[in-house]
Amino acid sequence: MIGNPRIDLLLAEHGRSIAIALAVLGVLSIGATGWAVANPETTTAPQFGEERVKSQAHTSAVVTENGTLWTEGDRITDSSVYLLDASPALTVEPETRLRNETGETLIEDGDVTHELVLRFEAVRDGAAFWNETHRVLRESPTVENGVATSAATIDVEAHRERQRELEREIAGVGSVDLVMELRTEYDTGHHQGTITTETPVVITDEAYWFEGSLSESALHSHRSGTARTTESRSPALIGGLSLLGTLSLAGAALVARRSPTDADAARRRVHEQRYAEWISEGSIPMWIGDYHVSLDTLEDVVDVAIDTNERVVHDRQRGLFAVVNDSVVYYYSDRGRWAETAWPELDLEDQSAVVDAGGTLSADELSELDGSDEFAAPDDPDGFEDDEEVWEQL
Numbered sequence: 001m002i003g004n005p006r007i008d009l010l011l012a013e014h015g016r017s018i019a020i021a022l023a024v025l026g027v028l029s030i031g032a033t034g035w036a037v038a039n040p041e042t043t044t045a046p047q048f049g050e051e052r053v054k055s056q057a058h059t060s061a062v063v064t065e066n067g068t069l070w071t072e073g074d075r076i077t078d079s080s081v082y083l084l085d086a087s088p089a090l091t092v093e094p095e096t097r098l099r100n101e102t103g104e105t106l107i108e109d110g111d112v113t114h115e116l117v118l119r120f121e122a123v124r125d126g127a128a129f130w131n132e133t134h135r136v137l138r139e140s141p142t143v144e145n146g147v148a149t150s151a152a153t154i155d156v157e158a159h160r161e162r163q164r165e166l167e168r169e170i171a172g173v174g175s176v177d178l179v180m181e182l183r184t185e186y187d188t189g190h191h192q193g194t195i196t197t198e199t200p201v202v203i204t205d206e207a208y209w210f211e212g213s214l215s216e217s218a219l220h221s222h223r224s225g226t227a228r229t230t231e232s233r234s235p236a237l238i239g240g241l242s243l244l245g246t247l248s249l250a251g252a253a254l255v256a257r258r259s260p261t262d263a264d265a266a267r268r269r270v271h272e273q274r275y276a277e278w279i280s281e282g283s284i285p286m287w288i289g290d291y292h293v294s295l296d297t298l299e300d301v302v303d304v305a306i307d308t309n310e311r312v313v314h315d316r317q318r319g320l321f322a323v324v325n326d327s328v329v330y331y332y333s334d335r336g337r338w339a340e341t342a343w344p345e346l347d348l349e350d351q352s353a354v355v356d357a358g359g360t361l362s363a364d365e366l367s368e369l370d371g372s373d374e375f376a377a378p379d380d381p382d383g384f385e386d387d388e389e390v391w392e393q394l
Contacts, residue, residue: 022248022249022251023248023249025245025248026244026245026246026247026248026250027245027249028245029241029242029244029245029248030241030242030245030246030249032241032245033238033241033245036237039233040230040231040232040233041231041232041233042228042229042230043228043229043231044228045229050100050221051098051099051188051190051191051219051220051221052097052098052099052100052217052218052220053096053097053098053186053188053193053195053217053218053219053220054096054097054099054217054218055095055096055182055197055215056095056213056215057094057095057214058078058093058095059078059079059082059090059091059092059093059210060075060076060077060078060090060091060093061075061076061079061082061087061089061090061091062075062076062087062089062091063075063087064087064089065085067085067086069083069086070086081207081208081209082156082207082208082209083206083207084157084160084203084205084206084207084208085206088157089153089154089155090153090154090156091151091152091153091154092116092136092137092151092152092180093149093150093151093152094114094116094137094149094150094151094182094184094214095147095148095149095150096112096147096148096149096184096186096195097146097147098110098112098143098146098148098188108144108145108146109143109189110143110148110187110188111140111143111185111186111187112140112141112148112184112185112186112187113138113140113184113185113186114137114138114139114141114182114183114184115135115138115182115183115184115185116135116136116137116138116150116152116180116181116182117133117135117180117183118133118134118136118154118159118178118179118181118201119132119133119178119179119180120132120133120134120162120166120176120178121176121177121179122166122170122173122174122175122176123174123176124173124174125174128177136152136154137150137151156203156208159178159201159203163176163178163203177200178200178201178203179198179199179200179201180198180199180200180210181196181197181198182196182197182198182214183195183196184196188220190220191220193218193220195216196216197213197215198212198214199211199212199213199214200212278302278305278306278311279311279312279313279314280312280313281313281314282313282315283317284315284318284320284322286339286342288324288329289324289327289328289329290327290328291327291328292328292329292331292338293328293329293330293331294331294333294337294338295331295332296332297332298321298332300330300332301321301322301323301330301331301332304323304325305323308325310323310324310325311323315341318333318335318341318342319334319335319341320332320333320335321333
């Protein structure tokens with residue numbers, strides 16, 4: 001029997017239901033474990049692809065006359081500076097590459113448009129208050145192997161003359177700057193957009209150059225499909241279900257084996273534990289008290305003890321809880337009435353001797369029997385005088 005009276009009472013009242021619930025939980029957990037092992041987890045995740053659009057401009061110039069540095073007809077490519085007398089015409093080649101993140105060509109039939117302009121800006125205190133734009137190029141080249149290329153030639157000396165003319169017009173007010181702007185419009189099939197980049201152009205009497213780079217890129221991502229992956233269930237999940245099933249079945253067996261069958265006895269032990277501070281162990285003689293009041297529960301006896309400021313005496317031999325208040329005994333016993341508690345319960349099957357009720361005892365044999373004074377009052381040496389209840393029991 002489990003040592004905790006409250007658990008004893010719980011099992012006595014609901015032990016069968018608890019055992020069934022634990023058994024069902026154990027079977028379901030073991031079944032879930034098998035299902036988890038036999039059915040690995042399948043997940044579906046979206047796949048994303050990336051497209052990179054890069055636009056830049058290459059420059060080159062053909063040498064028009066022999067000199068110390070170059071020979072007529074030489075082509076200077078992507079130089080940081082060009083001499084105006086040696087190469088007065090500059091070729092600008094916008095290039096756009098349409099590729100994925102791995103560098104492989106993404107599209108062959110994409111649409112690309114290049115627009116190249118030169119813009120004069122009248123500037124004062126860092127802010128432009130006037131501008132003049134010259135479109136040098138607007139073209140939609142064919143995309144080949146993911147690359148679209150255009151080309152335009154600029155008369156640098158003519159633009160220098162125009163810049164000097166504008167500077168004379170606003171002399172003393174501000175300065176005139178020359179800016180080259182490259183605008184690239186694209187459509188990859190998945191994405192559309194525009195890339196714009198610009199750089200100042202410096203032209204002196206001897207040379208010209210770009211102060212920045214005409215290079216810019218854009219990155220786009222798009223959903224390209226889905227991917228299914230199959231993985232075994234979490235070992236923690238499988239182990240947890242298996243452990244839960246095993247413990248549940250073991251708990252069901254333990255509850256079924258150890259559940260008390262006497263709910264009233266279990267409930268009495270709970271009350272004994274709850275009211276232990278009001279109960280003392282002792283022996284209650286049969287003759288005590290003139291009046292004996294039978295109460296329905298141990299709680300009722302404890303209530304009387306509290307009201308009368310007395311102790312509850314527990315007579316284990318008689319299975320009796322009683323409070324003695326003057327000549328009145330308030331008691332509770334699961335054996336029944338007051339007189340019924342006087343005789344301990346006997347197991348006649350375990351008795352080794354048999355008494356012949358039909359025989360007679362001699363005077364000598366009677367003298368060998370011990371008289372009991374358990375039921376004798378102090379002034380009743382024979383023990384049974386005036387005790388009609390005991391005689392009725394005998």
